[in-house]
Amino acid sequence: MNAAEQRPVPGAGPGSTGGTPPGRDSGAPERPGAPGGDGGRPPRRWVKGVIIFLLIAIPAGYLVISAIQSRNGGEDKAESAVAKGLTVGWPSRVQRRIYDVPIPAYSADVAFYETNSWDTSRLYAQFITSREGLDRFLARLGTRPSALAKGEVTISAKEAVKVGWHLGSGQDWSGMVLKQKDPQPVVKITVSGQHALHPKVYVVSTVTP
DSSP states (O other): OOHHHHSOOTTOSTTOOSSSOTTSOOSOOOOTTSTTSOOOOOOOHHHHHHHHHHHHHHHHHHHHHHHHHHHHHHHHHHHHHHHHOOEESOOOHHHHHHTTOOOOTTOEEEEEEEEEOSSOEEEEEEEEOOHHHHHHHHHHTTOOGGGSEETOOOSOHHHHHHTTOOOSTTSOEEEEEEOOOTTSOEEEEEEEOSSTTSOEEEEEEEEOO
């Protein structure tokens, strides 16, 4: 071994890794946010603001849309019912109780339809009954046949046309309007006496919440 081979290499020696001397930068880039670095970029506050705004605005928007649809829903339902006309059959027991329309048993030609809006609900009903059936119907409403005014058609033309009723001259009409205390409905009754033994009854009951 000559003198050149015996010369120690700088930084080499026992325990040395042959790398950069301690305390000196090795030149490798540090990871963002790592200890000793710049700590990363601070979160942007406007992003948080936008998120908070959306969390508040979106549910509020749904509430507004729901309220509009709820208000218009009653009008749409009423228009749909008009387009379909009377439904052949009996109103449900709940409807008859709410609108105070106690159609007597064994009635014929029973039909109805209901309209609902945000401030008013109506039940239109028709049926053919006997004289005794008419008496029972009126008695359950707290009135009697003598309360029916001869020649009176108490259901308006505007109401009648909605369900295709033709109430006017040419028949033996009688009618009455039963006004009750709130929240009970106002019940308009018009009776056709064209067939004396089997009067046909038309009813429009209006409920105002």
